Amino acid sequence: MIEPYLTADGSTTLFSKRFGAHYHSLHGAILESQHVFISAGLQQSGGNPVKILEVGFGTGLNAALTAAYALEKGINVNYWALELYPLSTQDMGLLNYSNVLSNSAGSLWESIGVAPWETDFQISENFRITKLNTDFTQWQPQNSFNLIYFDAFAPNDQPNMWQEHLFGKLYSALEPNGILVTYCVKGEVKNMLRQVGFKIERLAGPPGKKHMLRATKV
Numbered sequence: 001m002i003e004p005y006l007t008a009d010g011s012t013t014l015f016s017k018r019f020g021a022h023y024h025s026l027h028g029a030i031l032e033s034q035h036v037f038i039s040a041g042l043q044q045s046g047g048n049p050v051k052i053l054e055v056g057f058g059t060g061l062n063a064a065l066t067a068a069y070a071l072e073k074g075i076n077v078n079y080w081a082l083e084l085y086p087l088s089t090q091d092m093g094l095l096n097y098s099n100v101l102s103n104s105a106g107s108l109w110e111s112i113g114v115a116p117w118e119t120d121f122q123i124s125e126n127f128r129i130t131k132l133n134t135d136f137t138q139w140q141p142q143n144s145f146n147l148i149y150f151d152a153f154a155p156n157d158q159p160n161m162w163q164e165h166l167f168g169k170l171y172s173a174l175e176p177n178g179i180l181v182t183y184c185v186k187g188e189v190k191n192m193l194r195q196v197g198f199k200i201e202r203l204a205g206p207p208g209k210k211h212m213l214r215a216t217k218v
Contacts, residue, residue: 002087004094008207012096014059018085021157023058025183027208030061030101032183035206037062037149038069040214041181045147049076053143053173055136055161056151057083059095064109067127071104079129080143082136086117136161141173148174150182155189162189168196171217180215189213 003015009028016023025032042050050070054062063079070077092113098106108123115121117131132139136152137160148170152161162184170180180198182189183205190200190213198215205212 002091002094010096011100012094014087014091014094016153019153019157021153024061025206025208027206029059030065030097032206032209033061033065036181036183036212037151038065040203040212041147041149041179042066042069044214045179047146049078050147051143051145051175052077052079052147052149053141053145053170054079054081054149054151055170056149056153057081057086057131058151059087059092059097060109060112061097062149062151063112063129064097064101064105067108067112067123067129068101068103068105070127071108071124074126076126077128079127080145081129081131082134082139083131084133084135086131086133137163137166141169143173144175145173146175146178148178148180150180150184154184155186162192164192164195167192167198171196171198174217176217178217181213182215183209183212185211185213 001017004012007026007029009031011029013024013029097109111123117133120130155162193215199218201214202211
C-alpha cells in the first residue's frame with residue numbers, strides 16, 4: 001500500500017496506493033512542509049502557548065518541524081493530530097527524516113512517531129501531542145485552536161475531506177484571528193472557505209507550486 005520516493009531536497013516521501021497520491025511534493029518534502037505550515041502558519045500565528053490542530057498527520061513531518069521550531073524559539077505548543085490511516089512502524093522506517101532533518105528535528109520526529117495514540121503525550125519540555133486515530137469527517141472538536149494545518153490528500157484524491165460543512169466545523173473551532181493554512185488553492189476550496197467566514201490570502205507556494213492558501217477567522 002506504501003512506496004518510498006526520494007524528493008528533490010533529499011528527503012523522502014511515501015506514495016499511498018490507497019489514494020493514488022504522494023504524502024508530499026516531489027520537489028521537496030521538507031521544503032514544502034517548512035514553507036506551508038511553519039513559515040506561512042506557525043511563524044504568523046503569534047501567541048504563547050500555541051494550540052495547533054493538524055488534519056492529516058501522515059508521516060509526522062509537520063509535527064516534527066513544529067516541535068523543533070517551538071524548541072528553538074522557546075514557545076509552548078499543544079498539538080492535536082487527526083489521522084484515520086496511521087502509518088505502520090515499517091512504513092515509517094522507509095523515511096529518512098532522522099538523518100536529513102536539521103538540529104534536533106530528527107530525534108523529535110522519532111519521538112513523535114512512537115508516541116502513543118489517543119493520549120496527551122509530552123515530547124519535549126515545550127511540545128505536547130495528542131495523536132487521534134479518527135475520521136475527520138465524523139470528528140467533533142473538544143478544544144479550540146489558534147492554528148490549523150490542513151494537510152489532507154488533494155481534493156481529487158480524497159474529496160470527502162474537502163467539504164464546506166467540514167471547513168465550517170474548523171472555523172468554529174478556531175479562536176478569533178486564528179488561521180488555517182493549506183497547500184491547496186483550488187477555486188472550489190477558496191469558495192468554501194469564504195462561505196464559512198474565512199478571509200483568504202493566496203500566498204507564494206513552495207518549490208514546484210505557484211501558490212498556497214492562508215485563511216484567517218475574522
